[in-house]
Amino acid sequence: MSTLATLAHGIPTLVADGKDNPLADFSDTPVWVSLIKVVIIFVYLLISTLIVIWFERRVIGRMQQRPGPNRNGPFGLLQSLADGMKSMLKEDVRPANADKFVFTLAPLITATMCFVSFSIMPIGGVVNLFGHRTPLQLTDTPVAVLLVLAVAGVGIYGIVLAGWSSGSTYPLIGGLRASAQMISYEIAMGLSLVAVFLYSGSMSTSQIVGAQANLWFIIPAFFSFFVYVVTMVGETNRLPFDLAEGEGEIVGGYFTEYSGMRFAMFFLGEYINMFTVAGLATTMFLGGPLAPPGISAINNGMFNEGWWGLLWFTIKLWLFMFMFVWLRGSLPRVRYDQFMKFGWKFLIPATLGWVVLVAFFRGAQNGWFGTGGVTILGRTFPVASLFIVGVIAVAALLLGWWWDGRVEAREARAAQGPPAIVDPFAGGHPVPPLPGQTVQEPSYAAAVESSAASPKETVRG
C-alpha cells in the first residue's frame, strides 16, 4: 500500500477524485428488492419488445404508404402477441444434418445474454421501493460499461454457433459474416466510448450519468456519438447493415434453418439487443434518466428525481428505436466489402485520432499545458485546447478550399458535353444517341469484330 501511495504522488493522476466506484448507493437494497428489480427489468424489456415490433411495422407501413398491421386489437396492437403465439405453436423443424446440442444451445445463448446488459442501466433516480430507498438500477460496478461489451461479445456466440450447427451452406456464410462484422464493429464501438470515459473519469454507469448533470456528453463527445450510432446499427445486424441475414444474397443467413420457438428466440434477442445498445447510448451520451436541459432546471431539479427518470429514459430510448425504424425504411443494404472497409479504414482510425484529441483536451483541462483560460458563456476553456481547435479549423478550411477546387475542375470537364457525332457500335454493343447527337453510320470494322466473337457457348471458367 505504501508504494502505491508514493506512486500516486509521483504520477499526475487523471482521475484525482476517486470516481472509480459507483455513485449509486445500494446499501439499503436487500436481496429480495434486487429480485423485484430483476422482474421489473424483465417485464419492461418484454413489453417493450412486443410494442416495438408493432411500432416498427406500423411506422414502416406509414413510410411506405400502407396501413401496416391493423386487425388484431385496437390499432393492431395485439399483432405481435398473435405472432408470438403462432411461433410457439409452430412445428419446430431441425435439419437432419444439424448438430443437435449446439442447434438448441445457440438460440438459448442469444435469448439469455441479451437480458444481462440491462442490469447496469440506470433507468431512474433513487426511488422508494417497498420501504427501501434504492436506485432504479439492478446493479453497478466500476467496470459496468465494459460488462456490456463483454456480454455482447458472448452474445455473438449464439449467432455464430447457429450458423455453424445448422449444417447448411447459407447459415454458415451468415454466421461467418456475423462474427466478422460484429467483432470489427465492437472495436470501433469500444473506442468511441473511451472519450466518454475520459470526460467522466469512470466506467460506472451511475458515475457517468452523474457527470452529465451539467452537460450531456453528446456535445463534448459529438464525434464519439456519431461513431457509436453507426456501430450500434452494425452490432445489432439491422438494416442497412443486416448482412448476416441478407435475404437477397444468403436466404436468411444464420437462422435460415430455424423455425418455431427457436427462431422466436433469435427474434427476441435481436430486438432486446436494439434496446441494449440504445440504452447504452442514452446512458453514455444523453444523460440517461436525467431530464432534458430546460425541464431539469424547474423547481431545483424536481424532474430529475425518482420515478421521473424512468419517463425520460424511456423517451430517449424510443427516439433511438424510431431512428432504427427510420433507417430501415429509407436505406438499402450496403455491400459487404464496403461495409468492412468503412469499419476498418474509416471508423477505427478516425476514432483513434479522436480519442487522442480528447485526451489532449482533458490534459489541458487539468492544466498540464499551461494555466491560461478564456471564459465564454460562463465556461472556461484552456488556451491549449482553443489553440488546437483553431489549428483544426484552419486545416479544415484549407482542405475544403482544395476540395472545392477539385470539384469545380471536374464540373468544368463534365460541362463540355458529349461529342456531336457518335458511333453507336464503338463499345461493341449498340447504344442509342443522346439528344442532339448525330449517328455515324456503323463502321464495317466494328461489325466484323462483333461477328468474330464466338456465338458458341463456352463452359464457365
Next chain:
Amino acid sequence: MSNAPGGGEAVLFWILGPLAVIGSLGLVFAKKAVHAAIGMALTMIILGVFYIAQDAPFLGIIQIFVYTGAVIMLFLFVLMLIGVDSADGFVETLKGQRIATALLVLGLGALLVSAIGSVVYPAPVGLADVNQSPGNLSAMSELIFGRYVWAFEVASALLITAALGAMVLAHRERLGKGRNQKDWSRRRFARGEHVAGLPVPGVYARHNAVDTPALLPDGTPSPLSVSRVLTARDQVTTPQRYVEPELEIRHEIEEGSNR
C-alpha cells in the same frame, strides 16, 4: 484458513467449479473442433466470474471480453472458414509422440506438484481496501502505467510485432490491378458475350436447384448455367425428371384431373 470464502462465494464456487472442469475436459476430449472451442469458452467465462467474485471486477470482465469475445471467437471463425473435421487429424506424423507426450506431462506434473507444494504464502491482503480507497481501476492503472510501464509497453510492442509479422508473411502482393465489378461489366459489354450475365440454374414449377441446368429455348440444357465446380465433381443432374412432371401438370390443367 482464516479467510475462507463466505456462503455466497462458496455456493458459486461449488456450482461453477465443476462446470469449468467439464468445459476443460470437453476441450481435450471433444470429437468436433467446434465443441472443443465451446468448452474452452465456457471455462474462460467461468474463470472471469471467479475473478469478479474475488473482488477483481476489471480482471474478470477483461478475461471474458478478450478471451471469450475475441480469442476463442477467432478460433471459431477460422474453424468455420476452413472447415476442420474430426477426420483430419488421425494420422500420426511423428512416431511414438503419444508416449513421449505422456512422459513429459507426468514429469511436468511432478515438477509442478513439488514446486507449488513447497511454497509458503504470506497472509493474503485481499483487494477490499484497495477497491475502496483508490478504486480498483485507478490502482490497476497506476501499476500498469507507473511501476510496470516498461513491462507493459514491451509486451504491447511484442504483440504488435507479432501481428505485423503475421500480416507480412500472409500478405501476397497482387501483380497488376485487380478487376472490380465495374471493370467486369465493361469487359462483358466490350466483348459482347453474356452481356446480361450468365444464365441462372434451372427453375421449374415445383423445384429449383443449383445442380440442374437451365433449358435453352430449343429444350437442350445450358451447361453455362451450372457452376463449374459441380461439373468438375460430376454432380450435375439432368432436368428430365422435372420436365416430365411439368408436362403432366400441363396435361392436367388442359384435360382436367383424372385422379
